Amino acid sequence: MVTVRRTVPGVDFAQVRAELHVREEFPAEVLAEARRAAADPRLPEADDTGLPLVTLDPEGSRDLDQAVHIARDGDGYLVSYAIADVAAFVTAGGPIDDECWLRGQTLYCPDKRIPLHPTELSEDGASLLPEQVRPAALWELRLDASGAVTSATVRRTKVRSTAALSYEQTQRDFAAGSAHPSLALLAEVGPKRLRLAQQRHAINLNLPEQVVEQGPHGWELQYRTPLPCELWNAEISLMTGVAAASIMLDAGAGILRTLPPAPEETLAEVRATALTLGIAWPDGAHPSDVIDGLDRENPRHVAFIEQAAHLLRGAGYLGYTHGRPEDAVHAAIGAPYAHVTAPLRRLVDRYGLEVCLSACAGQPIPAWALDALPRLPDVVAGTGALESRLDNAIIDTVEALLLRDAVGKQFPAVVVGTGKDSVTVVLDEPAVRAKAEGGARLGDSVQVRVDAADPQKPELQLELVGHAQRR
Known part of the structure; x- marks a missing residue:
């Protein structure tokens, strides 16, 4: 659901990418290998093409990593979840593999995708x-x-998806x-998985995401809230990632996504913020219990949730090859967790998936996968930092463009963060x-004045004016 829109014409996102040295073009030898691999993949003997799997993604997506089918299994369920087998196309140490290690992940810009793999593979073969x-x-x-x-x-097998579904149409x-038969039980499984997440104190901030999307008259800056079926579908991926982590821990080798528990001083700061904002925090309550009960339409609650994000600092990857590592938990999920469901879009998933297979x-883990596990965390951290810089630069540029002609004007806003000499506001x-x-x-509800807005730098200078009021 989109809650706020504003159109911006003529944004040069290519310039933003060039300034950050984003690798857009693939070398000729990489494209050549991708075409050969797409024409002749390593197909397994097992055949599950009769299973009526479906994909569920944003409208227009072609890099489809996952296909799902949910059936009843006695009084429970059987979830069949097919993940694209990138290792059937990419040879370790070959041109595609070397390029993937430089890219790390697919980057998503408003005007185009910068894929991890050539589109001959990621959007086709x-x-x-x-x-x-x-x-x-x-x-x-x-x-x-x-x-x-x-x-x-x-296990490895051949599959055939029967339909490519979009979130918007599926929610309707x-x-x-009239949900697709292969996906109809998602409306039962998804809410049950969300309840289990609450029981293990998983932390889900669930705030609207600031995004830039193409509109009929230019680029639109929006706040977007996930649809229920998106949250349910995400739970299928999370469930698989938790299962994969368990398998890797038992195997004594793997690559885990980790997040340490928040230190006590951070918890104390978040509790103090709740008190300041008049938000009840019962004795013994976990932060997730408080966050789950808040109203995302209430400005004070939104301000608190923004501050609660401090609880989720320090995420990373842990690659190991001998024994069961300590500190393997992902505190926001409430369990050990691994990325294995998006190998077309994330380098790390191919290796975690290979360990589980x-x-x-x-069977022994192939040497090409085992040898890479300790090296992956540093590589993925670097490419993840690039993704963050790119996302921020795009949002900053569009915000400055939106307000370029509003210098001197005032806008109502809500304070969602505080610093020594400044605050963070949401207009x-x-x-x-x-x-x-x-x-x-x-x-607080405040008025802010636009003092400067330069999309070329990009730079946006706002200043509080007037009297702040508590909503």
């Missing part, structure tokens, strides 16, 4: 497009009546009672989130 036979890693996850996983395995189908088959409209000079309390 390896993608789980409908009515195409593809090599895949097929997870089979059995759930009890509560939605808890009772067993999980993964659920509302009309080997462990479930009772009521347009969808701008930025720092403003001056002082106010968290959750």
Whole structure:
């Protein structure tokens, strides 16, 4: 659901990418290998093309990593979850593989994708497009009546997706009672998985995301809230990632996504923020219990949730090859967790998936995967930092363009963060989130004046004016 829009014409995102030295073009030898691999993938003998899998993604997506089918299994469920088998196309140490290590992940810009793999693979030969036979890693996850996983395995096979569904149409189908048969039980499994996440104190901030999208008259800056079916679908991926982490821990080798528990001083700061904003924090309550009960339409609650993001600092990857590592937990999920469901878009997933496939088959982990595990965290950290800089630069540029002709004008806003000499504010409209000079309390309603807006730098200078009021 889009909550706020404002159109901006003529944004040069290519210039933003050039300034950050984003690798846009693939070398000729990489493209040549991609074409050869797409024409002749390493297909497994096992065949599950009769399973009516479907994909669920944003409208127009072609880099389809996952396809799902959910069936009843006694009083529980059987979730079949096919993941694109990138290793069937990419040879370790070859041109594509070397390029992937330089890129790390797919980068998403408003005007184009900068893919991890050439589009001959990521949007064609390896993608789980409908009515195409593809090599895949097929997870089979059995759930009890509560939605808890009772067993999980993964194996190589051939699959054929039967439909490419979009979130928007699928949500409409659920509302009309006409969801695709392969996906209809997602409306049962998804909410049950969300309840289990609450029970293990998973932290989900669930705030609207600031995004730039193409509109009919230019680029639009928006706040977007995920649809229910998106949250349910994300739970299938999270469930698989938790199962994969368990398999890797038992295998004594793997690559985990980790997040340490917040230190006590950070917890104390967040509790103090709740008190300041008049938000109840019962004795013994976990932060997730407080966050889950808040109203995302209440400015004071939004301000608190923004501050609660401090609890989620320090995420990274842990690659290991011997034994069971300590500190393997992902505090926001409330369990050990691994990325294995998006190998077309993230380098790390191919390696984690290979560990799980080997462990479930009772075979040694291939040397190309095992040798890479300790090196992956540093590489992925670097490419992740580039993604963050790119996202911030795009948002900063669009915000400055939006307010370029508004220098001297005032806008209503809400304070969602405080610093020594400035605050972070979210404007009521347009969808701008930025720092403003001056002082106010968290959750206050304020007026901000635009003092400067230069999209070329990019730079946006706001200043608090008038009297702050508590909503």
